[in-house]
Amino acid sequence: MSDATGAGSRLAELLDPLRAAPAASALLFDIDGTLAPIAPDPEDAAVPAGTRDALRSLAGQYRLVACVTGRRALEARWIVGVEELVYSGNHGLELLRPHATEQELDSSVAHDARRVREFVLDLDAEDVSAAGLRLESKGPIQALHWRGAADEASAEQFAERIAGSAESAGLFPHWGRKVLEIRPVAGIDKGTAVERLLTETDAGMALFGGDDRGDLAAFDALDRLVATGALRSAVRIAVASDEGPPELADRADAVVDGPEGFLEVLHLLAHSGGDPRD
Ligand SMILES: [Mg+2]
Secondary structure (H helix, E strand, O other), X not given: OHHHHHHHHHHHHHHHHXXXXXXXXXXXXXXXXXXXXXXXXXXXXXXXXXXXXXXXXHHOOOOEEEEEOOOOHHHHHHHHOOOOOEEEEXXXXXXXXXXXXXXXXXXXXXXXXXXXXXXXXXXXXXXXXXXXXXXXEEOOEEXXXXXXXXXXXXXXXXXXXXXXXXXXXXXXXXXXXXXXXXXXXXXXXXHHHHHHHHHOOOOOEEEEEEOOHHHHHHHHHHHHHHHOOOOOEEEEEEEEOOOXXXXXXXXXXXXXXHXXXXXXXXXXXXXXXXXXXX
């Protein structure tokens, strides 16, 4: 019990500078595994009601409250269910501002995103589906999945050939778990997404919370922004899970246990630690 209290007060201490100056602080969160418990089917992911309430309260207090995700921005907002937040989707290629009805595509990639769509349209749809590949349009990114294909190995071989042609066409294949993404640009990740959000927000402090390997890039971005003086300080929170990479905890300022533990962080942030007259 005393341990838990000790950990809680250490966490509160870590968050104190942000709580004392919410108008100068940005809060950035991963969604799956951080705000929303991991669902066996990603389409079933949802953020619990208590977490939604906490996020809504934070949006009214802090300079920026944003979700950073590989999902599309509109899909992210549907899962989180809080209109007041900013959503950076598709690894930063899409931005959905509070209450906006449409996600904005990063204008620098619009031309190449069109080339990605054209490349996929030029594939022989019958061959693709006969090989066991399922096409998913993620806007500026097109994905080919083969999870559950009758012959996953041969579907993957077919995907390799498509990746080769995409590369020859000057596009950027990116391999995930049983998925090939054709991307319009190289080097997009949560780090570029975080940097973009913070560069256009005049915040002196920032916090990022995440649970997975992809979130390490966001931690890197905070390090870079502190090193260049763009941020005064940053807080990195790792959300521990059985599947999460150990490096995330090693790099974090604090580790919490699952989305429930992260909700505690949100509650602490929602209660200002400073004197409101300061
Ligand atoms: Mg995650």
